Amino acid sequence: MAVIMTKSVALDLSAAEGVTPAPAPAARVRLSGMPDDRAMLRAAAELTRDLHTPKPLIYWSDFIASALVGYAGLAVAILAPAPLVAVLGAIVAILALYRAGLFIHELTHVKHAQLPFFRFGWNALVGVPLLLPSFMYEGVHSLHHARTRYGTDQDPEYLPLALMKPWTLPVFLIVSVLAPIALLVRFAVLSPLSLLSPKLRTIVVARYSGLQINPKFERRAPEGELKTQWFWQELACSLFAIGLLAAVFTGVVPLRAFAIYLGVVAGVAVINQVRTLVAHLWENEGEPLTVTAQYLDSVNVPTPGFLPYLWAPVGLRYHALHHLLPGVPYHSLSEAHRRLAGALEESSAYHxxxxxxxxGLVRRLAANTMKVRSAG
Structure with a gap:
């Protein structure tokens, strides 16, 4: 992909209720070499000391309810004779399973001793049935938060999308539609074959074992506890994928039901990919950034409203705040935001x-890619 590098980054915050008015689109703020906002970092640490403990009841009830609603919607989509009811069931399934699936993000940050068996429960109810085991995110997402890796070519979850050509955005979304097929191939075909070929196994681990968007990133082989978790999760996913395909080929699972399942998983992947498009501004040129610069290259959408709870659930509408305080559980991010927004002056980087x-964020990203086309 052709990438045109620029020397600065634009920040355009639109005025809205509860949101600090933004500078005009023409205003430019250099991220490279930006010093940290010490007052913001100090306030973030001091004002949220009591918000770092996850509440198991909230996690379990939210996750289980989301999963059950999702599978109920999937059952309706498969079994309903009326097309409209089936479509409504599929929509419910996509949104609910999307929410349930996003708890994988919490798994990478929470201390497992504080949420006993949650990883196992998540993988059993969602990770294996959707072929998204937690090992594909654990050990990968933490690198995205590494101080010297964020926004560089060593960050598995970063691409300078705003500095790329306009056609990269539709390609970025189209790829997500193929996710369920790719996952079936990964676990039903590549996993078994890689047991017979050490060379193929190396490729599978490095290239096809992480939920990443950076094509340059290659994953290292797992070690310690993650290696054990990886083995059992991959085995479970492989058995599920092989069993599902066998059931389809033998007629046990009707093609229509299989197609709906694939469509729901694809829908979950597409919504997540759209959310990913606006999780950051994607304007870093590949240089290591300060914590403040990383925060400003990330996005909060705190405006009250129903839609953010659908497309950015489980605390992800506070994605910039999450980069500032990755240890705060999702259910405490809104309170952390309330405290910081009230305590820090308007001149603070926080706002x-x-x-x-x-x-608005999608339009901003698209407009930046159009500038790249003009410059090219």
Whole structure:
């Protein structure tokens, strides 16, 4: 992909209720070499000391309810004779399973001793049935938060999308539609074959074992506890994938039901990919950034409203705040935001990462890629 590098990054925050007015689109703020906002970092640490403990009841009830609603929607989509009811069931399934699936993000940050058996429960109810085991995120996502890796070519979850050509955005979304097919191939075909070929196994581990968007990133082989978790999760997913395909080929699972399952998983992947588009501004040129610069390259959408709870659930509408405080559980992020927004002056960097809408962020990203085309 052709990438045009620029020397600065634009920040355009739109005025909205509860959101600090933004500078005009023409205003430029250099991220490279930006010093840290010490007052913001100090306030973030001091004002949220009591918010770092996850509440198991909230996690379990939210996750289980989301999963059950999702599978109920999937059952309706498969069994309903009326097309409209089936479509509504599929929509419910996509949104609910999307929410349940996003708890994989919490798994990478929470201390497992504080949420006993949650990883196992998540993998059993969602990770294996959707072929998204937690090992594909654990050990990968933590690198995205590494101080010297964020936004560089060593970050598995970063691409300078705003500095790429316009066609990269639709390609980025189209790829997600193929996710369920790719996952079936990964676990039903590549996993068994890789047991017979050490060379193929090396490739599978490095290239096809992480939920990453950076094509340059290669994963290292797992060690310690993660190696054990990886083995059992991959085995479970392989057996599920092989069993599902065998059931389809033998007629036990009707093609229609299989197609709906694939469509729901694809829908979950597409919504997540859209959310990923607006999780950051994607304007870093590949250089290591300070914590403040990383925060400003990330996005909060704190404006009250129903839609953010659908497209950025489980605390992900506070994605910039999460980069500032990755140890705060999702159910405490809104309170952390309330405290920081009230305590910090308008001149603080904290207010400059708050945006009003998803659509505005998508338009911003698309407009930046158009500038790259003009420059090219």
């Amino acid at each position: 400059k990462a708050n945006y009003p809408t998803l659509s």
